[in-house]
Amino acid sequence: MRIGRLVATRLGGMIVVVLALAFTVFLFQKLSPVDPVRAIVGADASRAAVAAERARLGLNRPFLVQFLNYVRGLLTFNLGTSYRTQQPVRTNLFQVLPATAELTIATLFVGVIGGVILGSISAFSRRWSKVVRGIFFTFAAVPSFILAMLGLLFFSRSLGWLPSSGITSGGGGATGPTGMPVLDDLLHANVGAAWNATLHLVIPALAGGLAVAVALGRVLRGELMSGAQQEYVRTARAKGLEERAVILRHVVRNSISPVLSVLGLYIGFILAGSVVLEPLFDWPGVGNYTYQSIQSADFPAIAGFTILVGVTYVVCNMAVDIAQGLIDPRVGIQ
Amino acid sequence: MAVADPWILEAAKRPATLTPPRLSKRLTSGRFIVVALGVVSLVVLLLPLLAPYSPTDPVGAGLLPPLSHGHLLGTDDIGRDLLSRILYGIRSSWFGTIAVLASALVIGTFIGVIAGLAGGVLDAALMRFSEIFLAMPAQVLAICLVAALGPSYIHVLIAVAVVWWPAYARLIRTGVRSVKVRPHVEAARLADISSARLAARHILPGVLGPPLVLASVDIGTVLLVLSGLSLIGLGAPAPAPELGAMVSEGFPFLLQAWWVPLIPGFAITVIVLIGMVLGDIMRGRIST
Numbered sequence: 001m002r003i004g005r006l007v008a009t010r011l012g013g014m015i016v017v018v019l020a021l022a023f024t025v026f027l028f029q030k031l032s033p034v035d036p037v038r039a040i041v042g043a044d045a046s047r048a049a050v051a052a053e054r055a056r057l058g059l060n061r062p063f064l065v066q067f068l069n070y071v072r073g074l075l076t077f078n079l080g081t082s083y084r085t086q087q088p089v090r091t092n093l094f095q096v097l098p099a100t101a102e103l104t105i106a107t108l109f110v111g112v113i114g115g116v117i118l119g120s121i122s123a124f125s126r127r128w129s130k131v132v133r134g135i136f137f138t139f140a141a142v143p144s145f146i147l148a149m150l151g152l153l154f155f156s157r158s159l160g161w162l163p164s165s166g167i168t169s170g171g172g173g174a175t176g177p178t179g180m181p182v183l184d185d186l187l188h189a190n191v192g193a194a195w196n197a198t199l200h201l202v203i204p205a206l207a208g209g210l211a212v213a214v215a216l217g218r219v220l221r222g223e224l225m226s227g228a229q230q231e232y233v234r235t236a237r238a239k240g241l242e243e244r245a246v247i248l249r250h251v252v253r254n255s256i257s258p259v260l261s262v263l264g265l266y267i268g269f270i271l272a273g274s275v276v277l278e279p280l281f282d283w284p285g286v287g288n289y290t291y292q293s294i295q296s297a298d299f300p301a302i303a304g305f306t307i308l309v310g311v312t313y314v315v316c317n318m319a320v321d322i323a324q325g326l327i328d329p330r331v332g333i334q
Numbered sequence: 335m336a337v338a339d340p341w342i343l344e345a346a347k348r349p350a351t352l353t354p355p356r357l358s359k360r361l362t363s364g365r366f367i368v369v370a371l372g373v374v375s376l377v378v379l380l381l382p383l384l385a386p387y388s389p390t391d392p393v394g395a396g397l398l399p400p401l402s403h404g405h406l407l408g409t410d411d412i413g414r415d416l417l418s419r420i421l422y423g424i425r426s427s428w429f430g431t432i433a434v435l436a437s438a439l440v441i442g443t444f445i446g447v448i449a450g451l452a453g454g455v456l457d458a459a460l461m462r463f464s465e466i467f468l469a470m471p472a473q474v475l476a477i478c479l480v481a482a483l484g485p486s487y488i489h490v491l492i493a494v495a496v497v498w499w500p501a502y503a504r505l506i507r508t509g510v511r512s513v514k515v516r517p518h519v520e521a522a523r524l525a526d527i528s529s530a531r532l533a534a535r536h537i538l539p540g541v542l543g544p545p546l547v548l549a550s551v552d553i554g555t556v557l558l559v560l561s562g563l564s565l566i567g568l569g570a571p572a573p574a575p576e577l578g579a580m581v582s583e584g585f586p587f588l589l590q591a592w593w594v595p596l597i598p599g600f601a602i603t604v605i606v607l608i609g610m611v612l613g614d615i616m617r618g619r620i621s622t
Contacts, residue, residue: 013469020466024475028482137614141607143558145565145581146599149588153596157589164589268471275477275566280585290477294567299481306478313471 006325010318019071021310025303026070030063032299039083039299079304084296089304092289097308098179099167100274100285103208106201107270108263110209115216115259122217123224124247132217139214144273148207148280155203165282168197204281208273212266219262223255230254257324264320268313275305367546367616371432374612378428385418389575397591408593410584416593419575420601426570427577427605430491431556435549437495442502442545447533449503450510461507464500472497473559480568487570490563494556502545509541516540550616553609561602577602 029036037053038045045053054060058069073079079089122132156164163169168181176184182201185194227233228251236246274287275294282288286305293301386404387393392413400408400416407416449460479493513519514537522536563569564578572579577598584595 017466017469021470024470025478028479031479032482033484137610138607141554141558141610142603143561143599143606146596146603149585149592149596149599152588153592268474272471272473272477273562276562279566279582291566294477294481294485297481297484302478302481306474309474310470313474314469317469 002329003322003325007322010321014314014318017314018311021307021314022071022074023067025306025310026067029299029303034297034299036299040081074307079307080300082293082298082301082304084293084298084301089301092301093286093304093308096285096289099283100271100278100287102167102180102182103201103204103274103278103283103285104267104270106205107208107212108267110205111212111216111266112263114209114213115220118213118217119220119224122221123228133221136214136218136221139210142210143276144207144211145276145280147210148203148277151203151207152280162202163200164203167200167284168193169200204277204283208270208277211273212263212270215266216259216262219258220255223258224251227251227254253327257328260320260323264317267316268309271309271312367550370612370616371550374608375428375432378425381421381425382418385415385421387415387418389419389422390414390573397587397594399591400593400597407597408591410580410594411587411591416580416597419580420577420598422575423577423580423598424601424605426487426575427557427560427602430487430560431553431609433491434494434498434556434560435552437491438498438502439545439549441495441499442504443506443538443542445499446503446506446541447510447538450507451514451529451533451537453511457507461504464503467497467500468504473562476559476563477566477568480563485568485571487574487576490560490569494559494563498552498556501548505545505548506541509544510537513537513540547613547616551610551613553613554606557602557606557609 036057037050037059041049041053058066061069077090079093081087082089082092085092118132118135122129122136125132151162152164155162176187178184178187181197182194185191185197228247230250233246233250236250237243241249271286274285275290276287277283278285278287279291286308290302290305292298293305382389386406393415394402394405394409394413396409396411396413398405398409398413400406402408405415405417407420409415410419445460445464449457475497476490476493479496480489483489483493510533519532519536522532527535560569561576561578561581564576565582567579567582569576569579572583580598581595581602584591584598587594588596
């Protein structure tokens with residue numbers, strides 16, 4: 001019952017935010033000095049051709065009607081036509097989405113593992129706490145592209161352990177249902193190829209994931225330290241629970257919720273960062289597609305990316321909210 | 335690019351504190367922040383005087399390594415002096431960041447004061463509006479806005495300021511609501527002064543502390559966002575000495591001449607670190 005109401009309110013809030021996002025992007029499009037009609041038919045098209053294209057795009061209709069048409073298009077994932085590729089943006093994005101999904105999952109994996117390790121060490125280890133806190137402070141200032149370049153120089157050029165670009169060696173591309181090479185190769189029981197694809201993931205995932213690990217570690221440290229001083233923890237100790245059980249069952253469990261919040265926020269950070277990171281690795285994903293679209297002023301493609309990331313971000317944060325409601329009975333509806 | 339420090343998000347969501355720090359204390363921290371920023375800005379403003387060469391013209395052989403004769407940090411692929419370009423780049427990044435934060439502060443103050451003083455429907459509407467902004471990924475919106483307006487440094491600054499103000503508006507509004515019920519405001523109201531004067535003279539001085547601290551904590555983050563946007567090709571066009579653009583232009587030479595992309599990258603890291611240290615000092619001053 002409580003969960004049902006929670007889901008309903010969060011869903012309602014999500015719809016409002018997605019509509020606002022659509023309106024914002026629509027407004028940005030209107031602000032643009034580039035005429036979408038000219039961008040499609042070319043600068044030297046005849047007046048009649050321009051008028052016909054304008055009518056076809058519905059640009060001669062009132063503002064509000066145009067917006068409603070835009071939203072109706074979004075409901076069917078119609079994101080317009082890319083100026084650069086002359087294909088629907090939807091088709092382009094769906095082609096490159098699996099590569100980014102794979103990298104994002106790997107980045108989150110690095111972030112969570114790293115964050116839990118760093119957070120626990122800084123909260124519980126007397127000896128290493130200061131060192132880890134130094135890492136927290138310094139690495140918050142190091143941009144992902146620096147880590148990417150250092151990783152390339154060290155692991156790829158000096159040691160020769162890891163490939164420097166691409167998603168697989170040989171460029172065979174994805175072979176299976178998901179489009180993510182690691183998963184597809186595993187599904188086809190092709191362990192060698194899966195290992196190769198995993199090696200391609202290492203540097204980009206580390207470069208992007210370290211910032212997530214640092215942010216997560218800082219929050220986790222705060223939660224673990226304040227959690228360890230709560231009265232219920234004292235009670236648990238007083239009733240004779242082992243220290244390990246106290247930490248795991250009482251302290252850690254209560255720090256999961258804030259950690260989830262951070263992860264939800266960082267989904268947007270990772271996806272926005274993909275525009276910076278993916279081109280450095282020639283990664284055939286959404287970020288690289290958007291980077292190329294930026295170089296050729298392809299606004300429909302960039303708007304498509306904005307909608308895609310915005311919706312993903314909003315959905316992930318809603319999922320986090322609901323998950324928090326499931327694990328923490330205090331999370332309710334204000 | 336990085337998102338806001340979780341502390342900031344907490345600060346933005348936090349309800350009105352019942353007992354805000356004493357007024358005198360806030361004013362001194364505010365003054366401290368302004369002085370500290372002024373000193374750093376002055377140093378940054380004068381940095382290009384140290385530049386030995388033009389930041390945009392080729393002045394030597396291409397791809398000279400660091401510590402070459404006459405080129406302390408080496409040269410890039412077409413023979414421009416990296417040190418000179420970086421010194422100019424630091425200046426543009428730093429003042430861009432200050433401009434973005436000042437704009438966010440001004441917009442946030444304006445909206446926050448209106449919401450806090452008006453209350454009721456207007457307050458609710460403005461706060462829902464800022465909430466919606468906070469619920470969308472700011473950097474992606476900034477990318478989209480710059481792409482719509484066309485790449486230029488001014489557009490980058492406008493775009494980041496446009497997505498950056500909501501946290502400030504919420505902080506100001508919270509402060510206004512806690513200050514406006516205090517006796518001195520009541521006394522001023524009884525003296526029948528105008529709302530604008532009430533806001534400017536009797537309320538604002540007491541609420542600007544926390545947003546100023548937030549702004550100083552944000553310096554590092556905004557520097558990162560600006561350099562990220564410049565790196566993906568949304569900043570000033572080609573010859574301009576921008577740190578982010580220097581990284582992406584130099585990247586193809588990473589394996590043969592690591593210094594070309596990496597040194598500008600380190601410059602970004604160093605100024606972000608300086609910004610973060612400044613923010614940390616100021617946060618410490620206001621919270622203790």
